[in-house]
Amino acid sequence: MKKLTLSFLILLLLSGCWDQQNFKSLQMIDMIGFDKAKKTEDMKLSLAISSLSEAHQGGGMPDMEVTTTQGSSLADAIENTDFRTPGLLTFNQARMYIMSKSFASDKPIEKMKVLGQVATCPLTSSVVVYDGEVSKLLAKKELKKKTVANYLAILVKEAESINFIPKETLLRFLFAKKDPYVDVALPLIQAKGDNILLNGTALFREGSYSGVDLSPALTKIVLLxxxxxxxxxxxxxxxxxxxxxxxxxxxxxxxxxxxxxxxxxxxxxxxxxxxxxxxxxxxxxxxxxxxxxxxxxxxxxxxxxxxxxxxxxxxxxxxxxxxxxxxxxxxxxxxxxxxxxxxxxxxxxxxxxxxxxxxxxxxxx
The missing domain is CATH 3.30.300.210 (Nutrient germinant receptor protein C, domain 3)
Structure with missing residues (x-):
């Protein structure tokens, strides 16, 4: 009987984790956006947090909240976000990193490299450039009955699958400046009226945006x-x-x-x-x-x-x-x-x- 009681107590102890986190308190970041502040040297960080409203067994209504903060560095901006967002921020579901052209032109890798040190930050998610202000793009929240985050993720993923655009991951981008032999070209997203579309690629030189783009047709030729x-x-x-x-x-x-x-x-x-x-x-x-x-x-x-x-x-x-x-x-x-x-x-x-x-x-x- 003593052996049975001892075995039962051991099973109870093994069933939990000392560092477990309450799932309900987690804030799942879906997309991370980067802008350059207009009047200062600060950067703007926009986090798209996806969730389900009216959640029920088997589904719910997809929803998205956007939090935008500024900081002298990415770590500073993330810290400022923590004070404005209830719950614990987690990056492990981030599907895309979006940067504006102005941000991309000013040593973006130096500002983003801290992401490579965040254990929960996906290194294989896509990196793209937006011809405009990313915070305003994400603020749309909804496009064609989808959240903007979901619409962009599907748009880019499908284009990558048919070789319409190159697939560049965060890991590849962060190493681009240290690779003296190959530059990168990132997919370029543009707003046209109420629509959002892919418009070729933005060309980078030694880790920074060159200011020159390739059209969609020329992008496909280059990929060949x-x-x-x-x-x-x-x-x-x-x-x-x-x-x-x-x-x-x-x-x-x-x-x-x-x-x-x-x-x-x-x-x-x-x-x-x-x-x-x-x-x-x-x-x-x-x-x-x-x-x-x-x-x-x-x-x-x-x-x-x-x-x-x-x-x-x-x-x-x-x-x-x-x-x-x-x-x-x-x-x-x-x-x-x-x-x-x-x-x-x-x-x-x-x-x-x-x-x-x-x-x-x-x-x-």
């Missing part, structure tokens, strides 16, 4: 040239009054460095694309071999032109998103050792060489 996108990517090409929906089935890129006397003279970016044309607004006539060859030639020229525009935009921003410095450092180290990369990169001759093969053999729908 970088080698992170391929099968399933759609290229929408307007040509001679017709719109072509080009579905990429396979893409393969290379980096070819030409040098003379141990000096880089040219970088070529061959890109082979195998694709199908899903739609054309010209007509529904059968796609003959001659017509396919003509369309293939015209689209190849157009995509090459877009690729060149994308490269020139990257050079204008001095953003090495394609990772050319890493290629030179790894495989052409002698030439690399004689270069001042940041100074020479914007003036280098970099040329794309896109070869498109259309796989259609039947009727264009």
């Amino acid at each position: 040239m970088k080698g992170v996108a391929g099968s399933g990517l759609h290229l929408i090409v307007d040509l001679d009054g017709a719109t072509y929906d080009v579905l990429v089935k396979k893409a393969r890129r290379k980096i070819v460095v030409n040098a003379n006397d141990n000096k880089v003279t040219e970088i070529m970016l061959p890109l082979k694309i195998q694709a199908q044309i899903l739609e054309s607004h010209t007509n529904n006539n059968p796609l003959t071999q001659t017509k396919r060859n003509n369309i293939e030639k015209m689209l190849t020229y157009e995509i090459n032109d877009q690729a060149l525009q994308a490269i020139q935009t990257l050079q204008k921003a001095s953003c090495d998103y394609l990772g050319l410095a890493r290629e030179l450092h790894a495989y052409h180290h002698e030439e690399w050792s004689k270069m001042n990369w940041r100074k020479e990169y914007p003036r280098l001759t970099i040329r794309p060489d896109v070869k498109l093969q259309i796989l259609n053999s039947g009727v264009m729908f």
Whole structure:
């Protein structure tokens, strides 16, 4: 009997946790927004806290509260938030980090790096840039019968899944400044009337926003040239009054460095694309071999032109998103050792060489 009583007491002691937290007192932060204060050097921190109103078994009405504070640092702003929010703030459900362009232009990594030291802060959540004031964006609270936080999370996640935008996580962003060989490009969100949409990417140089953006069309071309996108990517090409929906089935890129006397003279970016044309607004006539060859030639020229525009935009921003410095450092180290990369990169001759093969053999729908 004594053994049974002792076993029962041990089970009671093991059933609890000494550091347990009351779930009801937790404030689940869904999104974290960053702005630069207008009249001071302070930063503005906006926390979107999601919850369920009218909660009942099996569901409830999604709701969102936004708390905005200022501080001389992120830690200071978080502390000021603690005094204004009942309950315990927790970051472990944060799905996205959003920064305004003004905040992104002024050493954002230095201000955000403390997040990497917060144990509950997800390092794999997406980081995006908003062309406007983030606190005002989150203050909308609701968009198309969804909370703004949920709408943005779905918008970005779906765009990442089809390679419409790059996926950049907090961990990758925080290390961007310390990586001397690759810059980052963050998804760009824009407000248009009452709607919110993705508008390409914001280009970063050595961890700070360059002030230069890539359009949605050029972003997809860059992702192909970088080698992170391929099968399933759609290229929408307007040509001679017709719109072509080009579905990429396979893409393969290379980096070819030409040098003379141990000096880089040219970088070529061959890109082979195998694709199908899903739609054309010209007509529904059968796609003959001659017509396919003509369309293939015209689209190849157009995509090459877009690729060149994308490269020139990257050079204008001095953003090495394609990772050319890493290629030179790894495989052409002698030439690399004689270069001042940041100074020479914007003036280098970099040329794309896109070869498109259309796989259609039947009727264009």
